[in-house]
Amino acid sequence: METRTGMEMKTEIKTSPDRKREFVCIVCPVGCSLIIDGEGESPRVSGNQCKRGEVYGKQEYLRPMRMVTSSVAVDGGAQPLCSVKTEREIDKAKIFEAIEAIRSMRVRAPVEIGQTIAQDIAGTGVRLIATTADAGRSHTA
Amino acid sequence: MERKADVVVIGAGPAGLAAGVAAADQGASVLILERDERAGGILRQCIHNGFGLHYFGEELTGPEYAARFIEQAEKRGAGMGRSSASFGAAGQSPATIEILSDTMALSLSPERIVTAVNGRDGEITVRAGAVVLAMGCRERTRGALGIAGTRPAGIYTAGAAQRLVNLEGYLPGRELVILGSGDIGLIMARRMTWEGASVKMVCELMPYSSGLNRNIVQCVRDYDIPLYFSTTVTRVHGRERVEGVTIADVDENRRPIPETERFVSCDTLLLSVGLLPENELTRGAGAEIDPVTGGAVVDERRQTSLPGVFACGNALQVHDLVDHVSREAETAGRYAAEFAASKTLLQSSRGADRLNMGKTRVIGSGGTRYVVPQIISESPSETVDLFFRVGEVFKPARLTVTSGGNIIASRRKRVMTPGEMENITIRTDQINGEINVHTQADAQ
Numbered sequence: 001m002e003t004r005t006g007m008e009m010k011t012e013i014k015t016s017p018d019r020k021r022e023f024v025c026i027v028c029p030v031g032c033s034l035i036i037d038g039e040g041e042s043p044r045v046s047g048n049q050c051k052r053g054e055v056y057g058k059q060e061y062l063r064p065m066r067m068v069t070s071s072v073a074v075d076g077g078a079q080p081l082c083s084v085k086t087e088r089e090i091d092k093a094k095i096f097e098a099i100e101a102i103r104s105m106r107v108r109a110p111v112e113i114g115q116t117i118a119q120d121i122a123g124t125g126v127r128l129i130a131t132t133a134d135a136g137r138s139h140t141a
Numbered sequence: 142m143e144r145k146a147d148v149v150v151i152g153a154g155p156a157g158l159a160a161g162v163a164a165a166d167q168g169a170s171v172l173i174l175e176r177d178e179r180a181g182g183i184l185r186q187c188i189h190n191g192f193g194l195h196y197f198g199e200e201l202t203g204p205e206y207a208a209r210f211i212e213q214a215e216k217r218g219a220g221m222g223r224s225s226a227s228f229g230a231a232g233q234s235p236a237t238i239e240i241l242s243d244t245m246a247l248s249l250s251p252e253r254i255v256t257a258v259n260g261r262d263g264e265i266t267v268r269a270g271a272v273v274l275a276m277g278c279r280e281r282t283r284g285a286l287g288i289a290g291t292r293p294a295g296i297y298t299a300g301a302a303q304r305l306v307n308l309e310g311y312l313p314g315r316e317l318v319i320l321g322s323g324d325i326g327l328i329m330a331r332r333m334t335w336e337g338a339s340v341k342m343v344c345e346l347m348p349y350s351s352g353l354n355r356n357i358v359q360c361v362r363d364y365d366i367p368l369y370f371s372t373t374v375t376r377v378h379g380r381e382r383v384e385g386v387t388i389a390d391v392d393e394n395r396r397p398i399p400e401t402e403r404f405v406s407c408d409t410l411l412l413s414v415g416l417l418p419e420n421e422l423t424r425g426a427g428a429e430i431d432p433v434t435g436g437a438v439v440d441e442r443r444q445t446s447l448p449g450v451f452a453c454g455n456a457l458q459v460h461d462l463v464d465h466v467s468r469e470a471e472t473a474g475r476y477a478a479e480f481a482a483s484k485t486l487l488q489s490s491r492g493a494d495r496l497n498m499g500k501t502r503v504i505g506s507g508g509t510r511y512v513v514p515q516i517i518s519e520s521p522s523e524t525v526d527l528f529f530r531v532g533e534v535f536k537p538a539r540l541t542v543t544s545g546g547n548i549i550a551s552r553r554k555r556v557m558t559p560g561e562m563e564n565i566t567i568r569t570d571q572i573n574g575e576i577n578v579h580t581q582a583d584a585q
Contacts, residue, residue, distance in 0.1 A: 024362070026355040030556045049555070066359065069189045069202055070335065071307055081310050083188035083204050092363070099335045113208055131188065132204040 023060050025053045036061040065089035069131070070102045072117060077109040077134040084117050085131050090124040097122040109136035142262045146172035146239075147481040148474070149195075149255050151246045151422060154182020155463050156454025156470040157275035158210035163474030164273070165217040165237040172267060173240045174257050175220070180214070180240055181207035184463065186304045187279040189328055191355070195464035206463060214238050229272050241265075249274075251447050264323055270481025271449045273473050274423055274437065278326075278455040279417040290376040295383030299325040299413035303332065311334055314409025316387050319343045320374045320382035322350035322357070324461065324560075328383065331360035333411075340364070341407055344372040344388055346395055346414075349534050351560040356485025373397060374410065383408050416459045426450065433511040434458045440516040441525045442476035443469065451477045452570060457527065458513050461562055465528070501544075501572055508532055508557070508580035517572060528564045531557045531580050539583035542567055545574025551585050 019038035024031050025048060034057040035043040045057035059065070067089050071081035090098060098121050107117055110135045118128040148164040149155045153175035161171045179185065184192070187203030194200055196240070197209065211219075219238040244259040253269040280298040295314050297305075305311040315338050319326045322345040330340045343361060348370050350357055361368050369388075375397045385406040388448060389397040418436040429446040430437040436457040437445040443453050453473035454466045470474035501517040512529040538557040542550040542565060549571040557563060557580060565578070 024354065024358050026358045029354055029558060030562050031354040066363075067190045067200075068335075071310065073187060073310065081308060083186075083202060083307065085190060085202055095335070103336075113205060131378065132185075132200040133208065 021061060023057060025056055027035050027052045027056050033059075033063045064092040066092045066122075068075045068095055068098045068102075070099060072102055072107050074111060074134050074137050075106055075108045077111070078137050079132075079134055082107060082111050082130055082134050083132045086121055086124075087127040087129050090121065090126050094122050094124050098124070098128075102128065114115060142265050144172065144267045145269075146170050146267060147270040148172070148273060148477045149174065149253075149267050149271075150273040150275055150474070151249075152182065152256070152277055152454075153177075153180035153240050153242070153454070154275065154277050154454065155207060155210060155290055155466050156216055156277065156456070156473075157182070157273070158207070159467040159470035160273040160275055160451075160453055160474030160477065161219075161238050161240075162210065162213045162217065163471040164271075164478040164481075165214075167475055167478030167482070169237070169270070169478035170236045172269075173190045173214075173218075173238065174244045174246045174267075175240055176241045176245045178242050180211050180242070183300070186307045187328075188307045189332075192463050195462060196467050197320070203463075214240065244561040246276075246422060249450070251426055251450075253447075253449050255403075262544055269449075271451065271477035273470075274420075274445070274450065274452040274456050274472075275454045275470060275475045276419040276422065276456040277369070278418045278459055281412070281415040283412060285417075286412070288377055290387075292377055293377065293379040293381055295379070295409045297409065297411055299323075299329045299411045302329055302409075302411050306332055306336060312338060313411075314338060314383075316341060317406045317409045317411055318374065318388070318407045319403055319411045319413060320346050321345065321413035321415070322352050322361075322368060323413040323415065324352045324356050324403075326411060327352045327356040327360040329411055329413070330366055331364065334364045336368070338409075340366045341405060342367045342369055342388075344374060345370050346373045346391060347371070347562075349490040349558065350560075354562060368492050371467060375402060377410060378404070383410055385411055385557070406477065414541055416455065418459060420456060423450075423452065423456070428452075430512060431513075431515055434513065438515045439513065441472075441522075442518065443473035443514065443515045444476060444480070444518075449477075449480045452481075457509070458562075461560065465562065465564075469528075490538060501574065501576055503527060503576040503578070505529055506579045507580075508535055508538070509578045510559075512576075512578045517569070517576065522569065524545055525564050526564050526566050527576075527578055528562055529580075530562055530579050531559055534558045535580060535582050537583045537585070539581050540565060541579045541581075542576065543579070544572050544576045546554075547571075547573065549576075 023034045034047045056132045069085045074082045115130045121128040147169035150161045150173040153173045184203035184207040192206040217238040219240045246257045248256045255267045257265045302313045375388045375445045378385045390401040437452040451473040453470040505512045508531040510532045535557045540552045
C-alpha cells in the first residue's frame with residue numbers, strides 16, 4: 001500500500017504539465033516561499049534561505065508526510081475517549097483513510113501511554129499508539 | 142478546614158505542575174489546587190503533536206507532555222487527591238507534593254491565605270509560605286467581540302469545540318466558519334475537517350495570522366480552506382441554530398466596510414479570537430497588573446508586587462510554546478520555595494521593601510508591545526532572559542536593548558511577528574538603569 005502511494009505520487013509528477021510547485025516553508029517563522037522545479041527524484045528548490053528549507057521543500061514535493069492524531073472510544077474507561085497518534089508520520093494521502101479507521105476503533109481500559117492501539121494503520125505499516133492513559137472506571141470512582 | 146503548606150500552587154496545568162515540581166525539589170511541601178478532576182490543564186485536550194521540542198528535544202502530543210510532568214509530581218508524592226487526608230499517612234514519609242483536584246480557589250489575601258472549596262472538604266483555608274499563581278487563561282468570547290445578530294446555538298470558542306471533539310466525542314457542527322486565525326482556530330480547522338465537517342473559511346481581522354506558520358500550512362492550506370485576512374464576522378443569523386454569518390472586509394482601522402458584506406451559510410461559528418490571562422485571584426489580592434499582558438507585573442523571579450506571591454504560565458502572559466511555560470514555572474516555583482524557606486529573613490528590615498521596590502524597570506518601545514519580567518530585582522544570576530512580543534510584523538527586524546541609555550544587546554532578526562514570543566538574554570552586570578527593549582524595522 002505504502003509503495004503504491006509512492007507510485008501514484010511519481011505518476012502525478014511525471015504527468016503534470018507544470019512541474020513547478022510552490023510551498024510555504026514551515027521550518028521556522030521566516031516562512032520562505034519555496035519554488036520546487038520537479039526533475040524526477042531530485043527536484044531543484046529555490047526561494048529558501050537555508051539548508052533546512054531545501055530539505056523540507058524536497059520532502060514536501062516528493063512525498064509529503066504528516067502525523068495523525070485523534071481519539072478512540074474507551075470501554076470501561078474513566079474518560080469516554082483516549083487520544084492516539086501515529087507513531088511516526090504517514091503519507092499525507094493516507095490521512096483520511098487513517099482517520100476513518102480510527103473512528104470505528106474501540107479500546108478497553110486500562111490503557112497506557114504508548115500502548116499499541118493498531119499495529120498497522122491504513123496499510124502504512126505505522127503503529128497507532130495511545131497518548132493518554134486511562135486506568136479505567138473502577139480506579140477513579 | 143485549615144491547612145498549611147510551604148508553597149501553594151493554584152492550577153495543575155503545565156505551569157502549576159512544573160512550578161510544584163521545582164518547589165518540591167527545593168525541599169518545600171507543595172499543595173496544588175486544581176479545579177478540574179484531573180491534572181494536565183488545557184494540554185489534556187491538545188491531542189495534536191508539536192509540544193516539547195525545546196524542553197524534551199522530541200515532539201510530543203499535549204497529553205504526553207502533561208503526563209511527563211504529572212509523573213514527576215507523582216514521584217514526589219502526588220496522587221490526584223480525592224481526599225485531602227490520603228497523603229503523608231503514618232509510616233510513610235510525608236508527601237512533598239499533593240494535588241487537590243475538583244477544588245476551586247476562591248480568594249487570595251496579601252498575607253498569602255488561600256481560600257478554596259470542594260465537595261469533600263467544604264471550605265478550605267490554607268496558610269501558604271509562598272503562592273504560585275498558575276491559573277492559565279480563558280478564551281475571548283462572542284460577548285467580548287460584540288458581534289451583532291441573533292443568539293442561536295452553534296457559537297463556540299475554538300477551545301470549547303476542541304474539548305467536545307477530542308475529550309467528549311461530540312462534533313459541534315457540520316458546516317463551519319472560523320473567526321480568528323490563532324493556533325487553536327487553525328488546529329480546529331484541521332480537526333473538524335478530519336472528522337468530516339466542512340470548514341468553509343477562516344476569517345482573520347488582522348492582515349496577518351497570529352498562528353504559527355506550520356499550523357497555517359498543515360491545518361488550513363493542506364485542506365484548501367480559504368484563509369481571508371482583514372476580514373471579520375459582522376452578524377450572526379439563525380433563530381434556534383446558527384444558519385449563517387455575514388462577513389465583511391475591514392479597512393486599515395479594522396472597521397468593517399459595509400459594501401463588502403456578504404452572507405455565508407453555516408451551522409457553526411468557532412471563535413479563536415484571543416486569550417485572556419485569568420487573574421481574578423491576582424487582582425483580588427491587590428497585585429499590580431500589566432495592562433498589556435493582562436497578567437501580574439513580575440520581577441525576574443516571577444514574583445509579583447506582593448511579597449511571596451509568584452506568577453507564571455498563561456496567567457502571567459499568553460505563551461505560544463508550552464516549553465517556555467515549563468521553564469518560566471520552574472523559575473517561579475524555585476523562588477517560591479526559597480521565599481517560603483527564608484521569609485522570616487526577607488520580612489525583616491530589608492524585607493518586604495526590598496522585594497517590593499524593584500530596582501530596575503524593564504520597558505518596551507518601538508514595535509515592542511510588552512516585556513516580561515517588567516522589573517529586575519537584585520538578580521542572583523549572571524544573566525536574565527527577557528520575553529516579549531511585537532505588535533506588528535517586522536521583516537527584517539532590529540532589536541536593541543539599552544540600560545540607562547547604553548546599548549547592552551543588539552540583534553538583527555529575519556522576521557518578528559506578533560504570533561511568536563521572542564526572548565533575548567542580557568547580562569546582569571551590564572544593567573545600569575532602566576532597561577528598554579526596542580524593536581524597529583531593519584534595512585533589507
